[in-house]
Amino acid sequence: MNEINSEENIEEKKIIKKKPKKTPKQFPWFMPFMCDGCGDCVEACPQSGIKLLGLDRKVPCAWLIYPDYCIGCGKCADACQCSAVQMTAYVEKAIERYKTKKPFQ
């Protein structure tokens, strides 16, 4: 998990991923208060767009740090055993949220 979640690893992967040409029809909505920090969504994301934040805390949580790369595939929501990620049709609202907010702020 550490290797997958390291800043360097994600940045490196980001370079070889492509941004979608169209805005996805659905987008993940992460709910930090339900997240147990397992990292399954991080591993499931084909775009390497998710990162665990708060690794120095007792329970870190997942957040979509590269929303521009999200293709709306829903694999993060499928991977989450805690129902801490759900797909939403409010895509613009979700994108704005990831660009302006982070958990633990």
Ligand code: SF4
């Ligand atoms: S919907 Fe797909 S591309 Fe977007 S964050 Fe989830 S797993 Fe990654």
Ligand code: SF4
């Ligand atoms: S799979 Fe769910 S519980 Fe695990 S880190 Fe991702 S959002 Fe949190």
